[in-house]
Amino acid sequence: xxxxxxxxxxxxxxxxxxxxxxxxxxxxxxxxxxxxxxxxxxxxxxxxxxxxxxxxxxxxxxxxxxxxxxxxxxxxxxxxxxxxxxxxxxxxxxxxxxxxxxxxxxxxxxxxxxxxxxxxxxxxxxxxxxxxxxxxxxxxxxxxxxxxxxxxxxxxxxxxxxxxxxxxxxxxxxxxxxxxxxxxxxxxxxxxxxxxxxxxxxxxxxxxxxxxxxxxxxxxxxxxxxxxxxxxxxxxxxxxxxxxxxxxxxxxxxxxxxxxxxxxxxxxxxxxxxxxxxxxxxxxxxxxxxxxxxxxxxxxxxxxxxxxxxxxxxxxxxxxxxxxxxxxxxxxxxxxxxxxxxxxxxxxxxxxxxxxxxxxxxxxxxxxxxxxxxxxxxxxxxxxxxxxxxxxxxxxxxxxxxxxxxxxxxxxxxxxxxxxx
Numbered sequence: 245x246x247x248x249x250x251x252x253x254x255x256x257x258x259x260x261x262x263x264x265x266x267x268x269x270x271x272x273x274x275x276x277x278x279x280x281x282x283x284x285x286x287x288x289x290x291x292x293x294x295x296x297x298x299x300x301x302x303x304x305x306x307x308x309x310x311x312x313x314x315x316x317x318x319x320x321x322x323x324x325x326x327x328x329x330x331x332x333x334x335x336x337x338x339x340x341x342x343x344x345x346x347x348x349x350x351x352x353x354x355x356x357x358x359x360x361x362x363x364x365x366x367x368x369x370x371x372x373x374x375x376x377x378x379x380x381x382x383x384x385x386x387x388x389x390x391x392x393x394x395x396x397x398x399x400x401x402x403x404x405x406x407x408x409x410x411x412x413x414x415x416x417x418x419x420x421x422x423x424x425x426x427x428x429x430x431x432x433x434x435x436x437x438x439x440x441x442x443x444x445x446x447x448x449x450x451x452x453x454x455x456x457x458x459x460x461x462x463x464x465x466x467x468x469x470x471x472x473x474x475x476x477x478x479x480x481x482x483x484x485x486x487x488x489x490x491x492x493x494x495x496x497x498x499x500x501x502x503x504x505x506x507x508x509x510x511x512x513x514x515x516x517x518x519x520x521x522x523x524x525x526x527x528x529x530x531x532x533x534x535x536x537x538x539x540x541x542x543x544x545x546x547x548x549x550x551x552x553x554x555x556x557x558x559x560x561x562x563x564x565x566x567x568x569x570x571x572x573x574x575x576x577x578x579x580x581x582x583x584x585x586x587x588x589x590x591x592x593x594x595x596x597x598x599x600x601x602x603x604x605x606x607x608x609x610x611x612x613x614x615x616x617x618x619x620x621x622x623x624x625x626x627x628x629x630x631x632x633x634x635x636x637x638x639x640x641x642x643x644x645x646x647x648x649x650x651x652x653x654x655x656x657x658x659x660x661x662x663x664x665x
Contacts, residue, residue: 254345255283315644387466414442488582503635508583522553524587528567533579
């Protein structure tokens, strides 16, 4: 038996936590740079606001319907997510943190008669300790737990639901809502008369593998209650690291783009060091604003494969700027840039190049430099000490016009209460 704990409208719930006056009010959270919608409350959904919609398109609607707009506050969301997940992990050890607002629990070692009561108590405890409402779905597989959570949250609007006792719900769930079935698979399945989750369970699994792929076959087996997906190791290191962000205003000059790429190189480096990996390849991409059809469009990427893998921020930044120089074209207004580190390997053991001289003294000096850099930034805050390539007046950096305070992580932004005296 699996359980899926999913925070309800997580970003909106985080914003409401310190603003009780927003309960029952429509809320929209925007992406970095206040570009497009990345989260909505139920009230905003009812107004027809869809995910990914550019803010400038819904701005008149938000004004007339008095929708509360927030810039993304990932510091707040990350902190509250960690609090929710710590409560879940304290309650049950067999847990997989699936995303910032979702976690799977493997309850197979718990007595079946206790499972629903356990989930009800867990839901109440999370709400009591964090103020974040969650829905919990139970099922004999991870896919059934996903569907069960969907029914609990969207259809029944109850905190806990076990679909094993109500498998008739599969006949009401569109096949496109099934976890693992995307838009393209949905089109192909519906063309063959497979329109609901129940329909998918009635098809021969070997036929599904021949016509689609093994993932669709596994999904069908999971819907039948045959578990094919176990809890994964969330501590496993990433295979790639990406840092990117849209600019607050479109950029045309190479120097401002170079500063942005240097910043993303630093962010990617921090993630690389955190998991103890080295990168063999540095990639950079540039993109104009695809929503500005009145402007010329350009999108390009470039990469450099390193002779020796590295985690040195200076080398990563140097190669990233070289990639940028190769793909940059004047005359375009750029909206987004990013750095992508690929072909990662474990730092504890890697193969040196046969034809590259290895200088132990140089490697030791580099390791000491990075160690000091990490210690200073860990103690005094990120980017306290950084390369001059990042610049000092980042006009390109994303603006957060509607950002809420960092209520839980910054002393100067703690909420204050007036006692009326």
